[in-house]
Amino acid sequence: MKNQLVVIGNFGSGQGNCGQTIKTNVVYSLLKKERADDTIAFDTSNLKSISKIFYLLFVVFRYDKFVILPAQKALPILACLFYIFNKKADYIVIGGWLPEYLMISRRFIKKAISSNFRIFVETRDMTSKLIKIGIKSYVLPNFKTFVKFKLESVLEEKEKNSTKVNYVYVGRVIKEKGLIDSINALYNVASNFKDKQFNFDIYGPLDNCFESEFKNAIKKFKSENLIVTYKGFVSPSEIQETLVSYNFFLFPTYYEGEGFPGCLIDAMASGVPIIASDWKYNKEIVKSNENGYLYKSKSVSDLTNVLSHSFLLSPKDYKDLVSKCLIDAVTYHEDNVKLTMEKYNFFVS
Structure with missing residues (x-):
């Protein structure tokens, strides 16, 4: 189904858990729960593989709905692919690195992000920093499922x-x-x-x-x-x-x-x-x-x-x-x- 939602991020397959992989899995689990069988995953861990790069290229070409959660290594690749294929994505940023990353001269990535991604960051201060370099974003705080203790x-x-x-x-x-x-x-x-x-x-x-x-x-x-x-x-x-x-x-x-x-x-x-x-x-x-x-x-x-x-x-x-x-x-x-x-x-x- 072409209208399936594809979640692209580091799911940590075989690499253990860290903040990046935990949040990617939390977001994916919520999306899959709310959209039933309409959600699929693409794991960017070990993205150095040529076959995996080609499969990613196919995925971006084939589908139309995306939520992406890339770290610094995967972002340039995704920005390039989405710009080339003129596809849109919701980009949920994990961590606080993006404003400083884009303040360095990365004009193509900034252009691709601005035109192809709707950006969601974790804090209000991040949105303020991004506005200063001409990038609009929205606040979506980190979240988890937990027991509400008394x-x-x-x-x-x-x-x-x-x-x-x-x-x-x-x-x-x-x-x-x-x-x-x-x-x-x-x-x-x-x-x-x-x-x-x-x-x-x-x-x-x-x-x-x-x-x-x-x-x-x-x-x-x-x-x-x-x-x-x-x-x-x-x-x-x-x-x-x-x-x-x-x-x-x-x-x-x-x-x-x-x-x-x-x-x-x-x-x-x-x-x-x-x-x-x-x-x-x-x-x-x-x-x-x-x-x-x-x-x-x-x-x-x-x-x-x-x-x-x-x-x-x-x-x-x-x-x-x-x-x-x-x-x-x-x-x-x-x-x-x-x-x-x-x-x-x-x-x-």
């Missing part, structure tokens, strides 16, 4: 581990995510509050190039009242049950491509207030003294101060943070974002 049950789970102050991170374990800054800052806090026990658990795929430096940092900043543990991969289906018992989610990123990470939705949906760097678009999601705290990016001293403040909160103030997290998370639930997608006719055959 405040009382979340607080009960946290009480089970009340002898420690428990911090957590979930995501790619790479240098630019700022994890060494977090470990350093927690070491400073633990040194100043020796009567408290601190725990920092880190989940996610560990980059081989960062492994040695990461493990050395854990050894270097080890102390009697601070335990830092790398806990490997946690599946999306287990993320809420894993996170709910933690006191705070640490997100010290200074990654250049950061947009609206799905891990922040996971944290809020699990009732875990977020301590994040004031980097890129974090301030649109994390509101200081509401659902978490922001600190000056790359500043270990500022992070130390925020961490010191975080565990000294009164029970009422902490409860308010948890409550706001659960409320804010609902904004990014699939059910709500689906309404925005309906407005833009994503589900119309």
Whole structure:
């Protein structure tokens, strides 16, 4: 059927999960659910294959309805093909890299994007940046399907581990995510509050190039009242049950491509207030003294101060943070974002 919807993106076949592949699969699952059997997928992973390039060329030529979610490597190829065949697509941007990418002299790609793609980005600030270079876009925030936890049950789970102050991170374990800054800052806090026990658990795929430096940092900043543990991969289906018992989610990123990470939705949906760097678009999601705290990016001293403040909160103030997290998370639930997608006719055959 020529009028089938084709979703083109990195589905991560055989490569494991990351923010790119998780969101691609989430978007595809929603589209397929709403359009029944009218939706098919094209996986851009391993796009170096000549046979796969030719198949992609055939797909773009053959069909008329597209949703695309390319990263930087696949975007030029898709921009070229859609421009040549004069086809239209809804482009759901994953991450925050597109405005900076297009600010560099890439006139053909900008022209192709402007004329052939309807662009959906994750934050309002991204739309503002794109407008400045003459590209119109719309906001479609990151989203997930999750269980809507009750405040009382979340607080009960946290009480089970009340002898420690428990911090957590979930995501790619790479240098630019700022994890060494977090470990350093927690070491400073633990040194100043020796009567408290601190725990920092880190989940996610560990980059081989960062492994040695990461493990050395854990050894270097080890102390009697601070335990830092790398806990490997946690599946999306287990993320809420894993996170709910933690006191705070640490997100010290200074990654250049950061947009609206799905891990922040996971944290809020699990009732875990977020301590994040004031980097890129974090301030649109994390509101200081509401659902978490922001600190000056790359500043270990500022992070130390925020961490010191975080565990000294009164029970009422902490409860308010948890409550706001659960409320804010609902904004990014699939059910709500689906309404925005309906407005833009994503589900119309």
